[in-house]
Amino acid sequence: MRNSADEIRRRYADKIAGEEQEPFKTSLYTGPSTPVQEKKKGPRFNGSFFLFQLMAGVCLFLGAGILFKNDGQQAVKGQEIVKKMYHNEFQFAAAQKWYENQFGKPLALLPDKQAAPQKELAGTEKTDNYAVPASGKVYQSFEANGKGIMVETGKSINVDTVKEGYVTFIGKKDKLGKTVIIQHSNGEESWYGHLDSIDANVKLYSYMERKKPLGKVSPSEDGKTGKFYFAIKKGNTFVDPSKVGIHFE
Incomplete structure (x- = not known):
């Protein structure tokens, strides 16, 4: 009889302990929890850098104007350098090739290259050799x-x-x-x-x-x-x- 009472008390204690460990439940289903993903931020516009570029361009323009208003010996040398820069043709093709090698995309500031076919015809190979312009x-x-x-x-x-x-x-x-x-x-x-x-x-x-x-x-x-x-x-x-x-x- 004593053993039976001890057994009942042990079972009751185990039941109470199990109820205390059970997590709190609600009737509202919230679904599986997922980690919150941080939104990707795009490149921010750097206003101060743009302003610096603008001011630098204005200063260069004004400097060139002052240079050509001056008749001094040093000014004449500077004028010749500026004239040479403007008379020499900009290297579009070289700049395009360098940009594509570095970044893999056409440079938007250069003339459009969309007219060039993206894929070579089957059985042909692109070459750096010069072709004959006409027989x-x-x-x-x-x-x-x-x-x-x-x-x-x-x-x-x-x-x-x-x-x-x-x-x-x-x-x-x-x-x-x-x-x-x-x-x-x-x-x-x-x-x-x-x-x-x-x-x-x-x-x-x-x-x-x-x-x-x-x-x-x-x-x-x-x-x-x-x-x-x-x-x-x-x-x-x-x-x-x-x-x-x-x-x-």
């Missing part, structure tokens, strides 16, 4: 011309780009007539002169792929053949096209 034979050599060569071609054929790049000049040049200049990513330029016509798709600062038509050759004196001028420029110096691997008949 023909050289009748005025680089040594005789001093800056470029004159090429005799078939009648009314196309003159193509030798390498991809940006159009930096369209118009007429002295002794060259209608001319197109393409700037390439390696800093070189290809010149195409004595064109009879320029293709309508060729626009100033537009991006041109390799072996795309620029225009038509000019007719020769007898009208039986065509001709055009071609040159390669590295920096401020013209070089023989054969030195960069461009060979004609």
